[in-house]
Amino acid sequence: MSESFTATAAVAHSGVEQFTLQAIEFAPLQGDEVIVEIHGVGICHTDVVVKAEVTEFPFPAILGHEGAGIVTRVGSGVNRVKAGDHVIVSFGSCGDCASCSADQPSYCHHMPELNYFGLRADGSPAITSEGKVIHSHFFGQSSFASHALSNERNLIVIDKDLPLELMGPIGCGIQTGAGAVMRSLNAQADQSILIAGGGAVGLSAVMAAAIRNCKQIIVMEPNAARRKLALELGATHVIDPTESPDLAEFIQQLSPAGVDLCVDTTGIPPVISALLAALAPRGTLGIVGITPPDTPPPGDLTMIMQRGLTIKGIMIGDTDLAEFIGELLQYYRAGSFPIDKLVTRYPLSAINEAMKDHMAGDCIKAVLLPRT
Structure with missing residues (x-):
């Protein structure tokens, strides 16, 4: 025109x-x-x-x-x-x-x-x-x-x-959370996953993990209403991070061997460090949240090397847009998203x-x- x-x-x-x-x-x-x-x-x-x-x-x-x-x-x-x-x-x-x-x-x-x-x-x-x-x-x-x-x-x-x-x-937000689980981390049914943050991105990650039938889906979120909704959407466990000063220890009470996958949607450096510490050997931490400027990479490099951990930056869920959004719409129609x-x-x-x-x-x- x-x-x-x-x-x-x-x-x-x-x-x-x-x-x-x-x-x-x-x-x-x-x-x-x-x-x-x-x-x-x-x-x-x-x-x-x-x-x-x-x-x-x-x-x-x-x-x-x-x-x-x-x-x-x-x-x-x-x-x-x-x-x-x-x-x-x-x-x-x-x-x-x-x-x-x-x-x-x-x-x-x-x-x-x-x-x-x-x-x-x-x-x-x-x-x-x-x-x-x-x-x-x-x-x-x-x-x-x-x-x-x-x-x-x-x-x-x-x-x-x-x-x-x-x-x-x-x-944007919904495919970011879902894509982090289904594309970036490619979560599988025999894996455990911990999601930090119960906003739209985090809860989209919960729904995606439920679709993938992850054996354990843990959500860390201080808001009680959001924790309740996370359980309704498929989380198996929820954590109020204000209840423990040692988040990694609190997480490991639920998963003593550590979790296979973590997704951070908060961008809060202490939370990211706690997620890294909660990973099982060969686990992966996906970072979605926006961190403060000049935030250094989390964790001790020797510990990351010895345990074979992976830290993965994730931008908009690593998706190819049309194909993935089409997949999410199928889940929406089926009532699972x-x-x-x-x-x-x-x-x-x-x-x-x-x-x-x-x-x-x-x-x-x-x-x-x-x-x-």
Whole structure:
């Protein structure tokens, strides 16, 4: 489409605590670009981190990267999707580098410029408001808005009977947790697994471990309601980490020989160290949570060597997007991946309230509904 397009977005401004709803204007679409009418977008902790200006993403900006909706406009070169398609919007990747060619787009060699610079890959702005540039392309979408501009490669077409308001978080947090278990660690039925953190990523990992029939699924989470939900979703044991000053010892009371696999979703260095200490010989620790800047690798290298331990960094679950998301949707339809139990809905106009509830732990996965 050659003409510009107007929409509404929740814009983050530098030094301003709250988001502001304002009118935005999209530039004319480039050949491979698509406009998606957003019907639901999840709030992820990464949105919170960027809003707090911990990273260098430029402001003013539209954040949001767990969107789902309906394609309304397509560029002249688009052939993978069409107007009217229901889609999950995920992160940007180039499709040509060594990682993308190996079906590992989350490690795309061009990840920064496609997802973190706030502009198109060619450096041009895609969105303005009152003549001023509003930075976009956050994780390839910037979907805290009524409409988002993305690339056709970022989109996963889904069946039209699926509830769009639930689908967005699958594109990031949910596939991150599930992928950590089912792809990165490839958990098996004869293995034990410990998951630190009972948020959306951790509970998605629990559901994935239950699908894999892991013999022991332990969840470490201080929030009692989340521990209860973890048990409902398939955890065999839950731990309140506030009950013991020695987390590794407390964990080993449940699994004396140590656990085979650990997934950290917290990013808290003492928790990560405790998980490493709780591993059985030849065990693997997968790190998903965002750690504070300059956090050193956990543990004693001699101990890691002598016990044959592996520490694995995990980005968005090491998934190949369309194939894995399709698999998760099959589990959802079968009732074994009930993501609806994680979601609390808010209108987009209540984004500041939703952010507050997210930070306070009063919801597991806040989903904003721009059309409400």
